[in-house]
Amino acid sequence: MKTIVLYTSKTGNTAKYAEEIASQVGADVKPLKKFRWKKELKDYDCIVFGGWVMGGKIKGVDDFLSHYDEMHDAGKDIIVFAVGMSMPTPDGRKELISLNLLDLYRIRFYQVRGSFDLNALGFPYSMAMKATLNKMETDPSLTADKRALLELRERPLVYHDDEKVAKIVNIIKTIDEQRKSKTA
Numbered sequence: 232m233k234t235i236v237l238y239t240s241k242t243g244n245t246a247k248y249a250e251e252i253a254s255q256v257g258a259d260v261k262p263l264k265k266f267r268w269k270k271e272l273k274d275y276d277c278i279v280f281g282g283w284v285m286g287g288k289i290k291g292v293d294d295f296l297s298h299y300d301e302m303h304d305a306g307k308d309i310i311v312f313a314v315g316m317s318m319p320t321p322d323g324r325k326e327l328i329s330l331n332l333l334d335l336y337r338i339r340f341y342q343v344r345g346s347f348d349l350n351a352l353g354f355p356y357s358m359a360m361k362a363t364l365n366k367m368e369t370d371p372s373l374t375a376d377k378r379a380l381l382e383l384r385e386r387p388l389v390y391h392d393d394e395k396v397a398k399i400v401n402i403i404k405t406i407d408e409q410r411k412s413k414t415a
Contacts, residue, residue: 232407234258234277237266239291242351245283245314248343248396252279255400256407263291268298277308277406279399283345284315285356287330299336308406309338312399316347316388319395339402343395348387 236258238249246262253260263280272278282289292311302309313327319342327342328334349360364384367377 232276232410235275236260236279237263238281239263241283244345245281249281252399256403278302279310281312284313289313289331292331311338312341312343314343314345318344341399344390344392346389
């Protein structure tokens, strides 16, 4: 089985996850915008997409899923993972599925926690995030979670989700084994 891991990445965090997953399963890896659907799709059995999350939206997922019918009709296995700074939870996963309309598709979806460095965002994202954090600071009903977010202005969050990487790698390997047993 041949696999490709496609991704969008703003600060390099999602790219690192994509490269690590690809390395562990012997897959190709490239940015989504460099993938040539008509020319390259036929070369792969499993298509994995990773996008970064901002405001509940997975960047690049709409472009990726605009090719869903092509992938599905060609019998491709499809996996999507979303990298964000919040800790993955069942409710957070459901919200990402809902906001990104992932429940309309037959795909496997994983929520992965990533690192966050406000200074690595660049304009205009850093400006928007700083404005949001400044507004939160004056909120009298500030929760502990939101107070922790305010600390991101001074200290980047460094995190690597080994458990989710292992889960995604294992599902790709399981898909490969299932495909092999069908052809044997």
